[in-house]
Structure formats: structure tokens, C-alpha cells
Amino acid sequence: MDVAEYPLRLKEKIQVRILVILPMYGGSLPLGRYCATALESLGEQVRVFEAPVFYSTFMGLKELDLTPEQLLPLERAFLQVVSQAIWAHVQAFEPHLVLAMAQAPLNKPLLGRLQKLGIRTCMWFVEDFRLFQYWKVFAPLYDVFAVIQKDPLLQELSAIGQKRALYLPLAADPTVHKKSHLTQAEQKEYGADVGFVGAGYPNRRLAFRPLAGKNFKIWGSDWENEPLLAQNIQRQGQRIAPEECVKIYSATTVNLNLHSSVKTDQLISLGDFVNPRTFELAAIQAFQLVDHRSLLAELFAADEIATFTSMEEFYAQIEFYLHHPEERTQFIARSYAKVLEKHTYVQRMQTLLDFINDSIGFPTLKAEKTSQEDLGEYAKMIKDLLTELNAGPKADFAEVVARLRRASGQLSELETSILFLDEFRKQYIQE
Amino acid sequence: MTTSLVIQAARFGDLVQSKRLLLSLMLQGEVHLLVDKNLAPLAELLYPAVHVYPFYFHGKLDAASLKHNRALLGELSQSHFSKIYNCNYSPLTAALCRLFSAEIVGYRPVQASQGGIVKSPLLRLVAQMTAHRTWATFNLEDVWAYFTPNPVAPEKVNPVAEGQGKGxxxxxxxxxxxxxxxxxxxxxxxxxxxxxxxxxxxxxxxxxxxxxxxxxxxxxxxxxxxxxxxxxxxxxxxxxxxxxxxxxxxxxxxxxxxxxxxxxxxxxxxxxxxxxxxxxxxxxxxxxxxxxxxxxxxxxxxxxxxxxxxxxxxxxxxxxxxxxxxxxxxxxxxxxxxxxxxxxxxxxxxxxxxxxxxxxxxxxxxAAEMRRSLRQLLAAYLQVDLGCCQPIPSEIAELFSQDQEWMLPNTRYA
Missing domain, CATH: 3.40.50.2000 (Glycogen Phosphorylase B;)
Known part of the structure; x- marks a missing residue:
């Protein structure tokens, strides 16, 4: 693989190759997928490293009944394998940018290798910086570090040497988060006056207890040992897939959106970042009551989203909005318009790419410096092939090859010729 | 009657050493051979009964050679081969194999996620044997010949060497x-x-x-x-x-x-x-x-x-x-x-x-003892009777009982 020779600005480049590294599990996993979809819709070449496929193996190690002393080297070796798998993707795909979601298994040596090659690296740290600490070590190792909080985090990032930090709030994916038209059976299953989808953090447990007697459904995990709410917790606290969340939100009259907190002395944490649920509910055109956040006002105007700042207000507003459908409808319409206008993952990814482009630029690789040759008689054939492969008009040779490799079954002579040429190039031209 | 396509993209010597395989396939039916353009004249001389296709595998590719290759692939895609015999562990020939729906014998292309090229069990065994080359006893001509079961008898491949006085x-x-x-x-x-x-x-x-x-x-x-x-x-x-x-x-x-x-x-x-x-x-x-x-x-x-x-x-x-x-x-x-x-x-x-x-x-x-044992087990593996049965050293036996060959699901290329 050739080392990047000079930075290339987006206006000069038709397409950026981006390797999105998903975490093995957790809340940032679906967000990573939304990012990948958004980048593709921006016309970039995207490949996703599916770290979740390793999750069961990793968990399997933990079930081997080993002592920590025995388990640790195994886990290290396992993560080394994951790193090597990422490296293999990098070698095959030659990305301009590696975009890691929070918790993505990119270790220090791998980040160093990427940097050496001039491949841009970015982490979107979609976590509360106060809860996770690893960013202090890893943030300086990335070219760009995007976060969902502002100061003091941005100042702290600067202090530890990360000068290209970007505040990038969360968003919604309107292709996933869209109004769901439910059947009667679905409405019955998912519907309720009041609903909540999410994990049973301590502040939520306490805040929701007074609602136990209502038509109130709680969906999501980590609600064990909560007898007061046992009747409200659905499916014994199973995890809910994102697709099903959409149905629940759509079927619920008042969706509660209380940001999580491990503290119980202050149920409304009045924190800074805005969670993904806020944007998702808006995109789904579902009504929500969200606790006040310091960064919320710059994302949604006061008449676009219903908020509360105290528990008294919280309970009062639930009752109010349950009985005022017109007010609900107005909030729904305004927040929906805003989220489409300003808060989609497509817009976030565009912001991110622009930031990288303006601050550091994208590398180009030697192999890309060949001039476009006159396609002549092949132009139509290639256009047809791109359509068939759903590759988009801007797809380059590498992207076409990647799609052909993923394709199963018998190929045409043109497709086979392209695969052969790629192998020929690797064997005789790049080496 | 079968119609076989043999892909042999390797060198001069390899083309000649494919003879036992080609002869074996000829006994089964029609044989077609895809070789590098430079070796096509030799292939035609060596195997006059075989349909030889010249293909630009190596060297420089220009517009004319690309056009030639594509036209040839178009022609091959219209042919109905019973089996494709890919003789080379090469991404080049693996790419070409994607053209065919017929069974691929030898080195078979698979998704990059599965390694790109998968070897037949015999070829996996050969690869293991190359870790012990000093014990070697399996000629490359025979490796390719056993791509097909019951290849032609070894003595039918080449004439017994005999000088004829020319110098x-x-x-x-x-x-x-x-x-x-x-x-x-x-x-x-x-x-x-x-x-x-x-x-x-x-x-x-x-x-x-x-x-x-x-x-x-x-x-x-x-x-x-x-x-x-x-x-x-x-x-x-x-x-x-x-x-x-x-x-x-x-x-x-x-x-x-x-x-x-x-x-x-x-x-x-x-x-x-x-x-x-x-x-x-x-x-x-x-x-x-x-x-x-x-x-x-x-x-x-x-x-x-x-x-x-x-x-x-x-x-x-x-x-x-x-x-x-x-x-x-x-x-x-x-x-x-x-x-x-x-x-x-x-x-x-x-x-x-x-x-x-x-x-x-x-x-x-x-390495005489190891070589003898290896040959004995190899013959047994290929169901060839060598008429000997002596104790097998454990190092040799292990070659034929690698964990991955029996621990993993038998959906592996067999």
C-alpha cells in the first residue's frame, strides 16, 4: 500500500473511501450504521468493519471459567486478532478515512500504523465524557475527535493535544426513524398512554415509580429488581431492536425521554448533551417530553420540543399533554421539520467531512493519480454495470471491484475481466 | 462425455507437467486449456487434441490484449464446461473462475471474507507437506493429475527415456x-x-x-x-x-x-x-x-x-x-x-x-524412512495400492490428521 503523498481537498476529489469501524456492542453500534448509510448517501465509498461478529466469541472467553490471570492474555490476544482483521480491511480497501465509533476496537499500534500511512482517523465519541475515561488516552491519537459535548470537554481535549476536536451533536436517520403505520394488533401490543424505551438507570427508576399505576409501558433492558414497575416492564426487560423502537414510539401517546443518570439525588441531571432518542422521536413524528439539557436550546427551539426541568413539571406535563392532542400535534410537526432540516446523520457526516477537509484534508494514494482515459465504446457498458451493482455514478474501480467481490454466483465476462484486472494490477503494477 | 476446462497460468515447465492431468481428462471427453498467450504455441504442440485458448495472464496489458482477453472470456462464458480445473494458487486465475457456474476443481475462488481462494483437501495436504520438503515424494505432475480421481497410469504419460543417437x-x-x-x-x-x-x-x-x-x-x-x-x-x-x-x-x-x-x-x-x-x-x-x-x-x-x-x-x-x-x-x-x-x-x-x-x-x-512412510500414507489417501504396509512415524501420521480437517464443519471444500 502506498503512503499518502499529499493532502487532497474534497473539491478536487470525487469520492472519499471511508472505513467505518463499529464497536462490538452497545449504544454507539446502531449510530455507526446510521453514519455508514449517511456517508453512502453522500456518494462516498463506505466499507463497514463489522466488529459485532466478534462479540459472541469475546463473551465465550468469559464463560470459560478462567481466572482473571488466565483470561487477560486471552482477551489481549483476541483483541489483537480483531485489530489484525481491521488492518486487513485497511489494506484491502485503502481508505482515506477510518471513522471509529465510540468503543470501536482500534488499538494504539493500529492507530499508529494508520497515521504512518497518512490515512485520516476520526472517532465520533458519542458518549458522556464524564462516564468513560479512555478518551484521555485515545483522543490525541486520532486526527479528528468528534464529541457530543462542548466545554469543558473541548478545552480538555485541546489541553491534551487534540487540536481538531469537533462538537457534533447526535441526529436521526429518516430512512430508519420514520412514522410507522401500525396494524391494530401492533397498536395494541406497542401502544400506551405513556411509554419509555431505554435502560433502567437509577434516576429513571425513581422518576418512573409514581407512574406505575398508569397505562405506562417500559421497554428495554436493565430493569431487574424493580417490583413497583414490574407490571409496566414489557417482555421481561429484553433488549428492543431499533426497528421495533420505531413502532413503540409511534404507538405511544406521550413518549418519555429522561436522559440517563447514575445519580439518584437529582433525577433530572440537567446535563449538557442531547441523546439520540430526542432526534429519533422527532423524526418518527412521535410526541416526546424531554428533560432540559444545556445544549438542547441550540438544537430545537422552545416551541419545537416539550421540556421539563423539575419532577413536578414532569408529572404535570404528562397529564397535560395526554389530554391536549392539538398541542402534541404542533410540537410533533415543528420538531419533525427541524430534525429533517438540521439534524440528520447525512448532515452530521457532511459537517464531519467538511471539518476534516478544512482542517487536515484527505490523503490520496499514488494509485489514484492516473488520469481518466477515454472510455470510448465501454462507457455505456460501464454505466450499465455501475447501475447493476448499485454502485452510483461516482464509483471508482476499487469500489466496483469491492462490490463484485461481495457479489455471489457467476459473473459476466465484463465483471470477470474487471476482477482479473484488479488481480493483475496487484500482482504486476503496485508491487 | 465431459467437457473440461483446465486453467494453467504458470510457466513453461508447469504446462508440460500438466500432461498427466490433461491425458486423464482426455479419456473422459473433450479438453480445453487456458494458458498464457506466450505458451499457447507450446500447448498446441504438446496437446494437439486439446482446444487451446491463449490468454494474456502476464506481462504488459494494452488495449489490444485487454480486448482479446474480454472477447475470449465472452467466448468461454458461452461454453458449457462440466468442470473447471484451476491449477494455480493465484488470484488471477481465481478471478477468472468467477466466470463459470460449473464445479471448480483444485483452487476454488471464495469470498474474500473466507480467504479468497480455497484449496481442495488434497491441496491442503500438499501445502502441509511443503512444510517438510525434505521428506517430499509427490511430483507436481502427480499433484495435478490427482485433481481427477483415477488418473491415467503413470507409464502412459511419457515414453521411457531412451537416447536415439542425435547428440x-x-x-x-x-x-x-x-x-x-x-x-x-x-x-x-x-x-x-x-x-x-x-x-x-x-x-x-x-x-x-x-x-x-x-x-x-x-x-x-x-x-x-x-x-x-x-x-x-x-x-x-x-x-x-x-x-x-x-x-x-x-x-x-x-x-x-x-x-x-x-x-x-x-x-x-x-x-x-x-x-x-x-x-x-x-x-x-x-x-x-x-x-x-x-x-x-x-x-x-x-x-x-x-x-x-x-x-x-x-x-x-x-x-x-x-x-x-x-x-x-x-x-x-x-x-x-x-x-x-x-x-x-x-x-x-x-x-x-x-x-x-x-x-x-x-x-x-x-529422510529415506520419512519419505517411504509419507508415500505409503499418500497412496492410501489417494486409494492407490503400493503393496506395502509398514509402521508410520507419528510425524507423518499427523500430516494426515490435522485438527482443522476434522474439527471444522465438513462444508469445507471437499
């Missing part, structure tokens, strides 16, 4: 300088054979780049011998090479494509295997050939790795005992136990029901 051929060099004899040594060996064969004509064979070697060699030869020399280096097309080789008394050569071609024509071979060349793997196929193999501690080395032993494999060949041994063997004399210098062996080519089988004529084979 001596000398291949000046192999593809790798390290695998070739130095000119002075080659001159000494040639002088002995020339005398043994009663001073016949000598044909120097090689490419145009070996012309200077031909001149150097002649400077090392006595005037009488020089007069018998016909330097054909750089002057022979495949057709002409064919004609020159036919009827020779013998061919002196390192491990080369010309050696395999001569063996296919029944010319007795006197081959010198050193460095990475290993006669148990790529020796001339058939009966009646002799191979001098340098088998020191570092042999066989890796072709790609630089030599760190100062080309020590030349030393046993430079020992004067070699020339004496050649004389003794050719005159049918009884050999002494210390006939050859240490680390030099002389092997005679022969055949058994499995395929090419070498017998030690002179020197010591430290």
Missing part, C-alpha cells in the same frame, strides 16, 4: 541463476558426457539472454569439443526446440521447462538440482532419468529468500567425485558407498502405481 543437449541455465550450474562446472560435466557418448554433436539451448553464457561455456571447452557445438541459444521457437530435443541421446540441464519438455519426448535427462530445486517435487517425469540432488542441511531452500550460506550447495557438485560417479553410472559400473561427496545424491527416475518414484543410486538419503 547431447545442454540447457545453459534455469530461470534462477542460483539453480543453475556455474559455467566451468557445466563444462567439466559436459566433457565427461561427451566422451561417454562418443563425441556426438552438442546443442546449446537457452534464451537470447543466455547467449553470453554459451560463449563463456565454449571458452572452457577443448577445441575438439568446441567443433561439435551448435549454439542455438536465443534461436529456437517452441517448434524448433521440439525438433531439436527429439532424438537426443541425453539432455544436461538444471530444473527447467526444457527439461520437462525433453522428458515428455522421451529424451534421457541428466539433471542437476540445487538451491531451491528439489527433484522429488519437480524432477523429470518418467523412467530412465538421472538427477543429481544437492541435499545439504539448508536444502531445499526457498526460491524467494536470499542465500545466507554463500551458495554452499555448489561445493558437493564441484567435488571431483561427481565426474567419476557420472562415468561409473553411465558405464554401468558398481558404485562404492562413498561414491559421491557428502550432501550429494544421485536419483534415478521411475514409476510406481502412485506416480513418479525416485530410487537412490548414490549418496545417502537421511
Amino acid at each position: 547431447i543437449g545442454v540447457v545453459l541455465a534455469g530461470r534462477e541463476e542460483r539453480r543453475s550450474l556455474p559455467v566451468a562446472l557445466l563444462a567439466d560435466i559436459l566433457k565427461v558426457y561427451w566422451k561417454i557418448k562418443n563425441e556426438p554433436p552438442i546443442y546449446l539451448l537457452g534464451t537470447i539472454s543466455e547467449k553470453s553464457l554459451a560463449h563463456q561455456l565454449q571458452r572452457h571447452l577443448p577445441p575438439g569439443l568446441q567443433k561439435c557445438i551448435k549454439d542455438l541459444s536465443g534461436q529456437t521457437s517452441f517448434k524448433e526446440l521440439f525438433a531439436v530435443l527429439q532424438g537426443l541421446d541425453l539432455l544436461i540441464t538444471p530444473d527447467t521447462g526444457t527439461m520437462h519438455l525433453a522428458a515428455a519426448l522421451g529424451v534421457p535427462i541428466r539433471a542437476f538440482f540445487l538451491s531451491s530445486a528439489w527433484c522429488h517435487e519437480t524432477g523429470p517425469y518418467g523412467s530412465g532419468h538421472l538427477m543429481f540432488q544437492v541435499a545439504g542441511e539448508c536444502a531445499p531452500c526457498l526460491e524467494q529468500a536470499p542465500c545466507t550460506k554463500n551458495l554452499c550447495c555448489l561445493e558437493p557438485l564441484r567435488d571431483r567425485t561427481l565426474l567419476r560417479t557420472i562415468l561409473h553410472i553411465e558405464q554401468g559400473q558398481k558404485l562404492d558407498s562413498d561414491e559421491l561427496a557428502p550432501n550429494l545424491q544421485c536419483w534415478q527416475g521411475g514409476l510406481d502405481p502412485l506416480g513418479q518414484h525416485l530410487t537412490l543410486v548414490a549418496g545417502e538419503d537421511r
